[in-house]
Amino acid sequence: MSDAAIPETPGFVDRRxxxxxxxxxxxxxxxxxxxxxxxSPRARELATAIDEYxxxxxxxxxxxxxMLSVIEELxxxxxxxxxxx
Numbered sequence: 001m002s003d004a005a006i007p008e009t010p011g012f013v014d015r016r017x018x019x020x021x022x023x024x025x026x027x028x029x030x031x032x033x034x035x036x037x038x039x040s041p042r043a044r045e046l047a048t049a050i051d052e053y054x055x056x057x058x059x060x061x062x063x064x065x066x067m068l069s070v071i072e073e074l075x076x077x078x079x080x081x082x083x084x085x
Contacts, residue, residue, distance in 0.1 A: 049074055 036044045053070050054062060062070075 046071065046074065 036047045039047060049070050050062065050067065053066065054060065057066075059066070
């Protein structure tokens with residue numbers, strides 16, 4: 001699709017080639033929170049791993065399955081329950 005195919009619509013911004021005017025940098029919204037500052041060290045580790053996963057896979061939001069895979073990549077495992085006899 002060429003750029004000529006894009007209709008001239010007032011207020012339309014073609015974000016594929018958009019370079020914002022000078023000003024404060026645009027901060028991307030996060031799925032859960034905008035900052036990891038108030039998290040415990042373990043929660044911060046998980047949040048950072050999720051952010052890295054989203055960047056690596058070009059995802060803005062992730063599914064529960066993807067979150068589980070990130071958690072497992074960090075080495076977390078559900079303890080095996082002992083059978084009751």
